[in-house]
Amino acid sequence: AQSVTQLGSHVSVSEGALVLLRCNYSSSVPPYLFWYVQYPNQGLQLLLKYTSAATLVKGINGFEAEFKKSETSFHLTKPSAHMSDAAEYFCAVTGGYGNKLVFGAGTILRVKS
Amino acid sequence: KAGVTQTPRYLIKTRGQQVTLSCSPISGHRSVSWYQQTPGQGLQFLFEYFSETQRNKGNFPGRFSGRQFSNSRSEMNVSTLELGDSALYLCASSLEGGDEQFFGPGTRLTVL
Numbered sequence: 220a221q222s223v224t225q226l227g228s229h230v231s232v233s234e235g236a237l238v239l240l241r242c243n244y245s246s247s248v249p250p251y252l253f254w255y256v257q258y259p260n261q262g263l264q265l266l267l268k269y270t271s272a273a274t275l276v277k278g279i280n281g282f283e284a285e286f287k288k289s290e291t292s293f294h295l296t297k298p299s300a301h302m303s304d305a306a307e308y309f310c311a312v313t314g315g316y317g318n319k320l321v322f323g324a325g326t327i328l329r330v331k332s
Numbered sequence: 333k334a335g336v337t338q339t340p341r342y343l344i345k346t347r348g349q350q351v352t353l354s355c356s357p358i359s360g361h362r363s364v365s366w367y368q369q370t371p372g373q374g375l376q377f378l379f380e381y382f383s384e385t386q387r388n389k390g391n392f393p394g395r396f397s398g399r400q401f402s403n404s405r406s407e408m409n410v411s412t413l414e415l416g417d418s419a420l421y422l423c424a425s426s427l428e429g430g431d432e433q434f435f436g437p438g439t440r441l442t443v444l
Contacts, residue, residue, distance in 0.1 A: 251431050262336075262422055262435035270431050309375065313431075319365065319377035319388050320424075320433060 221246045221312045225323035233331045238282075238297040240326050242310030245291065252293045253311045253320070254284055263309065269293060280304070305330045333359060336425050336436035344442045350411040353439045357404050357425030363387075364406040365433060366398060369420040378421075381406055382428070410441075418443045 226241040244250055251270045255263040267278025274286040284295045293310060310323040337356045345351050357364050365388075366378040377390040381400035398408040404425075410417055420440050424433035 253432075255435075260440075262437045263424075264435070265432060268432060311375075319380060319390060320367070320375075321377070322367075322375035324374050 221248075221250065221314060221321045223310050223312050223321055223323035225308075225310050225326050227326055228324065229327045229329065231329040231331060232300045234302055235299050238295070238300045238304065238328065240295040240308050240310075240328065242284075242293045242295065242323060243291050244293060244310070244312045246312055246314065248314040250312045250314065252284075252286060253313075254278065254282070254293075254295045255309045255311060255322075257307045257309065257325075259306075266295070266308075300328075300330045302330050302332065304328060336423055336434055338421075338423050338436040338439050340439060341437065342440045342442075344444065345413050346444050347413055347415060349413050350409065351413060351441060352407055352409045353421055353423075353441070355406045355408075355423030355425075355436060357406070357423075358434055360427065361425035361434070362404050362428050363426045364400055364404065365424045365426075366406070366408050367422045367424065368392075369422060369438070370416075370418070375422075378408065413443045415443050417441065 222245045224243045253268045254266040267276045269286045277283045282297045307327045311320040339354045363382045365380040369375045380388040384400045395411045400406045420438045422438045423436045426433045
């Protein structure tokens with residue numbers, strides 16, 4: 220079985236500051252991990268994914284995440300926040316293709332000018 | 333290539349009615365999954381269809397059902413609607429053997 224915990228339901232950063240959104244997972248099989256972003260009244264857009272290749276994964280819009288098996292973590296970072304990054308972010312895990320995505324509760328990112 | 337489309341985008345129903353939502357996957361994608369998103373429960377997996385067969389099922393009552401057609405389009409049906417069924421219903425498609433799911437914009441269902 221898989222589960223995801225996202226630490227912090229709300230995160231607030233200043234424009235230009237580092238963005239760090241935390242995600243810890245639990246999985247009984249080698250996990251595939253994903254970060255999705257959701258803007259108001261829209262569906263989910265994939266930011267990046269980890270599927271057992273490189274542990275440091277680069278995604279769209281300057282985001283990246285590092286898979287740390289020893290810490291069961293997959294935190295999302297961006298060096299410099301932009302106003303357009305304000306959205307809700309979801310971490311998700313699956314045991315592989317054809318399996319359901321299990322999502323965390325989400326983190327709402329607010330970017331202050 | 334067109335993305336995942338869902339119709340209708342918004343629905344208002346009353347308790348006890350039934351509703352059918354439609355999802356057209358990205359061309360070539362044979363797997364379609366459905367998720368329910370609510371403020372209280374977050375994003376929860378409903379079911380997955382692949383080649384017209386249900387391959388995975390989440391923990392929802394039998395009032396929630398789905399099907400997939402030979403062209404990979406999928407529908408989900410909710411019978412005897414309850415107030416708690418008000419949610420955003422998201423559909424996602426993926427390639428056979430693919431690890432990435434592409435989401436549609438969702439159908440917002442309001443049950444009065």
